[in-house]
Amino acid sequence: MHAPPTDLPALPPQQSGAPYRNPEPSTGPTDQPSGPAWWMWALVSGLFLLYATLSLRIHEQLGSHSFDLAIFEQAVRSYAEGHLPVSEVKGAGFPVLGDHFSPILALLAPLYWLAPSARTLLMAQAGLIAVSVLPLTLWARRTLGSPAAAMIGLCYGLSWGIANAAAFDFHEWVFAVPLLACSLSALGSGRLRAAACWAVPLVLVKEDLGLTVAVIGLVIAWRAGRGGRRAGIALAVAGAACTALAMLVVLPALNPNGSYFYASFLGGGSGAGGGGGFGALLYKLTIGLVTPDTKVTTLMMVFAPTLFLALRSPLVLVAVPSLVWRGVSDYWPHWTTGYHYSLTLMPIVFAALIDALGRRGTSPAGLRRALVGIAGVCLLLLPVYAVGRMAKAEFWRDDPRAVVAQHLMARIPDGATVQASDALVPHLANRTSVSLFGWPESRPEPQWIMVDTRVAPDKRWPLSLRDESISLAQARSRGYKSVAQRDGFVLLNRPDRRS
Template sequence: MQALPTATLTAPPEHSAAEGVAAGGPADNDRSRVVWWMWALTGALFSTYLLLSLLLHEHLRTSSFDLAIFEQVVRSYAEGHLPVSEVRGPDFPVLGDHFSPILALIAPLYWLWASPKVLLAVQAALIAVSVLPLTLWARRALGSPPAAVIGISYGISWGIASAVGYDFHEVPFAVPLVMCSLTALANDRLRQAAYWALPLLLVKEDLGLTVAAIGVLIARRGDRRLGITTAAIGLGGTLLEVLVILPSFNPAGGYGRLQWLGVGGSTGGPGDLLYRFTIGLITPETKITTLVFLLAPTLFLALRSSLMWVALPTLLWRFASTYPEPWGTGYHYSLALMPIVFAAFVDALVRRHSSRGTVRRYVAACAAISLLLLPQFPLWWLTQPGTWWTDPRIAVAHRLMDRIPDDVTVQVSNSLVPQLANRTSVSLYGWPASRPNPQWIMVDTWARPYRLQVNGMQMSESSLDDLRRRGYRTVTEQDGYVLLSRSG
């Protein structure tokens, strides 16, 4: 990471960031520009995120759920048809699982280079660029040194690290949109806040509730008509996507993710729903831990900003879910919350008219806590020697996969699926929804059984002897990898 300015901390202005811009003096105009260190920080974060993602992919540590699914989606758009994912099921229409048409924007890049690395690069760029509106606002309001420290703390925050360390998802498209919307909202540029928020409806179906929350804040800040309109579009968009669009594409009908809230399932009684939306929101203790981790980098100061209300819809569906993964700090589930938390942090510092010493203490504490949490999350892997060591088995795996022809149906072990998604019709070995009787099968017999359960379906791997009895012949096997081809 390039060196940042070492100038002494300047006192924050006595007025808000919006008032500073309105003043229009030379100093204010200078602080309204993106300067060199912001671009340097953005570039350094992009390089770090991309390096980690590529290392994980090269070491076969990416997976079918979710990198391969999203590559199949982007490949579909690049080929000119609605998105399907062979991993989810034969010709499974992904718009029946999640509403994320914004992924079509990656298709032109996929035309240039049909590789999962394109998706990983897009993800790194989207997250990294979100630091620009945050640091630009913080620089106007607090000065360059605090802005730089806040930008670094945001860039290495645990929610971002967890997402970068786990495949690719659609949520990174939301990160710069949320950050731009909240920075505009905090500076009373209400129309801009609405414009930045509305595209969230194209990122994922639940983010319409985030748009609605932003609309409510716009109304509270003075533009009731714009705020109510934005909130109505957000809420209406989510209802349309969940109740109409997704069920119309889903082969089973309905919106399967409602089962996470116990709707339509065996756990969906009124008493169960009441429990999970009351005491269930803070039990088990994993949920409290996640909340503490979320607010700790700001020393809980973010709670003094109304911007934190924008996080409420995401926290509610996560903690009310019957699916345990969203409760914790892993995976990508907290990525969209990090811009909210850090925008609320800056907003609280500005609106409290904090003194220079107070700003210095809060910003230093924010950096210290972010650094303390860093070793527990994937960005820390870049400091570990094992991350840079390549297992000789990886070369063997690639050599065997090279024997699989293009455009064939294939089932492979989980870590191999993303390696073949750009040139074959690949699905997950042992996954009940996978296309039956593929032309090729490749199994990593040394890997621990992949534990997966989605919508009640569980992994059930056939033995190699069963496959051979069903007509598959062994093409080759080496170092625990077995490559099979269907006879005839």
């Protein structure tokens, strides 16, 4: 760990000689009040309620997963109980800090003391996303005026990358969202010391974000000119060093297999230029970044919410590390617009948008046209992605099977060892030692087994229907007895196991 630089000058935007200047805009007033306006708090509150409702409703309808919600809950539960994080879902006693370096999760332990539930993580995620609107809208108001700031804040809060992340479990990356928003807003405003200080904690969010810190440091060095260049470069070196230390030392030391598992995603095994070595790496960093076509589609979608105006700002360079590692990965979900992988890109591209619009030469008419286009893209994409689910009647309709599942899970005693289906695991993680049924690394011979046999084929994981039936039959042959069987849910207990 390196202390944040303290000798960065807050260079005035108009100072001559700075390689990267963020001049006062000609598109909006600059005498705005410094504190948040009432409408900003209303926007933050509305987005919090929106995403809390979205994620909690999905969870109640058995739409959350063992990977990743239950893993993170088990990690936070470990911190709340006073020991280093482990996850039974990943494997019996698996050390979570050997999987990803995310010690920042310990900040959720006090909340978990008050409400030990997966809902606590989902509510915290909604709050962290919502509060990230504040620094962006404050900066936009100073440079573009209140109406433009309100429109940008709303479109940012409803952007598809954020919506998809809120609808898909909980992830540690959510801590990076307000940190990035604060750091880049400070950087765009010329407050370079603040930009560096907000960037430093990113290395505690996840191991790869040290590279993002490194790019922020380079942009600070570029922006500061000769006076603060050394401090910006020091931040860049510190960020890169933290990533190297985490990936090459800390994670292999804590991982039971003695390696950084996710390095295998960058191995070149599935690329057309496979075979390993420099040739495979060169292929991945060139042709591999734009093939298959899904990668190009995702890249276009990242910048589409800003009408590609974000590309006019140097701040967009902060997105490069995330875009590159996703492009070279062999893991196909990294390429897509689904899941949570675009969450940290949204504050970057919208910060770059504010910077681009705040540059001299953007006329009031041009600003209005840009805002209308951005709002149009937001409205066009809104029903396509996660928020669109809330417009469907079935989203609000109570699922009788979910009620049955909760009733049967209540029969499992606190502290018991359990194996359960993917969607049931998050509902048991707060009070049992639960792992995934059919997962080879799960703790063997649990006291209880609960399986949902009516999972749709496209959502069934990790076992097919046939394999699941075989596994249940094998469990019964080992002495597990049926406690209940209702609406497709099967609850088994082994009488000779202490419960």
